[in-house]
Amino acid sequence: MFSRYKKTAVFLTVLILALSGCQSVSSQKEPFVKKGFYFDTVIEIQVNGDRSEEAAKRCFEICDEIEHTFSRTRSDSELYRVNHRKEDRVQVSDDLAYVVKRGLEFYQMSEGKFDITIAPVSSLWNFKSEDPQIPEESAIKEAVKKVDASKVHVQGNTLVFDSSETMLDLGALVKGYAADKLKKCLKEYGISSAMINLGGNVMTLGNKPDGTDWSVGIQKPFSRRNEVITTVKARDCSVVSSGVYERYFEKDGVLYSHILDASTGYPANSDLWQATILSDSSLEGDGLSTVCMLLGYEKARELIDGRDGTEAIFVLDGGQLAEN
Amino acid sequence: MKKKEIMLAAAILLAALLLWGILTLIKPSGGDTLRITVNNQLYGEYSLKEDQTIRIGQTNICEIKDGAVRMVKADCPDHLCMKSEAVTGEGGTIVCLPNRVILEVISSNSQAPDTVAS
Known part of the structure; x- marks a missing residue:
């Protein structure tokens, strides 16, 4: 008699839990989600599995370290020390040497339009201002003279500069580099499922906890936030978009986007609204997406076609979707 | 004993219903x-x-x-x-x-x- 009574009680307790939607009846652990402010944007990391919290915390420490290395404006950063050097040769960390080296590769493949020494030009353009202005033509011409990535050389951990005026700006590559480092860190913690979003730069690790692929939406240019033009399945994949709609202003019917062409000092005059790169490395995706925007559709397609394991999704000016 | 059992069942069911009701109310009412x-x-x-x-x-x-x-x-x-x-x-x-x-x-x-x- 007593055992039957107990059985009923157990059955009903389970019923209560089920009815109240209590998490303990579900076997799936909630993912650990953490947001933070780095790289002048909001970042979000979603980590699943054991040690997820520990791993995510370490990721945020890494972001802090990367910011301390690559910030152009922080006077305590390594890049600041490089830009305010007294000698032509500067010893730098592995991180900085590597990103500069990769930056010079993008310079080569972009016909000099993507240039990590663009700082003198980009400081003339203020896309965040309430009332943005087109800089004086003479000022731009003067600034463009100081921009030349061919005057920077990487020799092991030494940066060699041919000109004392050359200043580095690695802002276009930092988020990509960070995403790669975070993914590596998560793997070291034994994590097999995670999603990283660094201000729109997406990197996935493995699958979702339920075994399906992560789905990553691609922002539709000039539309409401999170309105997507298409969605891609992304397993262990970096998805990085670059587009004219991110930061821009209009003057006399002309759109001035934040994607600056180092060879002219003016915003890219291209037939693309957006370029999205799917690749293993996010540093690669970060660089290539901007290079594509600068090259325009035809040349961008050729560039991506020639690279194994890299795919691109383009949005032409006017809003038409095109894949490579 | 049988009556007690039914009483218990009823009490637990009521508690479950109440709990469910409260949780539904606390959560923002559906949607976004x-x-x-x-x-x-x-x-x-x-x-x-x-x-x-x-x-x-x-x-x-x-x-x-x-x-x-x-x-x-x-x-x-x-x-x-x-x-x-x-x-x-x-x-x-x-x-x-x-x-x-x-x-x-x-x-x-x-x-x-x-x-x-x-």
């Missing part, structure tokens, strides 16, 4: 939710169904109107958050970086992707 965080701390959650104006500390004010969220006031210098497009049930965020305020719409739409590259 606006989650506000300040400096990584949860400030509050609001249903997009109800038009309202929300004062966020001393620094920002946001507004829910016709299912869309926008920042209507901010004391930051650049006002980028106020210029940001309204966020709707499709999900998305508006960020006031200087004040570390995040307005995030949690979409109830299961078709929505896990994240968006932009």
Whole structure:
């Protein structure tokens, strides 16, 4: 008699839990989600599995370290020390040497339009201002003279500069580099499922906890936030978009986007609204997406076609979707 | 004994119903939710169904109107958050970086992707 009574009680307790939607009846652990402010944007990391919290915390420490290395404006950063050097040769960390080296590769493949020494030009353009202005033509011409990535050389951990005026700006590559480092860190913690979003730069690790692929939406240019033009399945994949709609202003019917062409000092005059790169490395995706925007559709397609394991999704000016 | 058993069953069922009722009430009434965080701390959650104006500390004010969220006031210098497009049930965020305020719409739409590259 007593055992039957107990059985009923157990059955009903389970019923209560089920009815109240209590998490303990579900076997799936909630993912650990953490947001933070780095790289002048909001970042979000979603980590699943054991040690997820520990791993995510370490990721945020890494972001802090990367910011301390690559910030152009922080006077305590390594890049600041490089830009305010007294000698032509500067010893730098592995991180900085590597990103500069990769930056010079993008310079080569972009016909000099993507240039990590663009700082003198980009400081003339203020896309965040309430009332943005087109800089004086003479000022731009003067600034463009100081921009030349061919005057920077990487020799092991030494940066060699041919000109004392050359200043580095690695802002276009930092988020990509960070995403790669975070993914590596998560793997070291034994994590097999995670999603990283660094201000729109997406990197996935493995699958979702339920075994399906992560789905990553691609922002539709000039539309409401999170309105997507298409969605891609992304397993262990970096998805990085670059587009004219991110930061821009209009003057006399002309759109001035934040994607600056180092060879002219003016915003890219291209037939693309957006370029999205799917690749293993996010540093690669970060660089290539901007290079594509600068090259325009035809040349961008050729560039991506020639690279194994890299795919691109383009949005032409006017809003038409095109894949490579 | 049999009667006691039935009584117990009834009591437990009632408790379950009550608990379920309370949890449903606490959760924003279905649909999309606006989650506000300040400096990584949860400030509050609001249903997009109800038009309202929300004062966020001393620094920002946001507004829910016709299912869309926008920042209507901010004391930051650049006002980028106020210029940001309204966020709707499709999900998305508006960020006031200087004040570390995040307005995030949690979409109830299961078709929505896990994240968006932009």
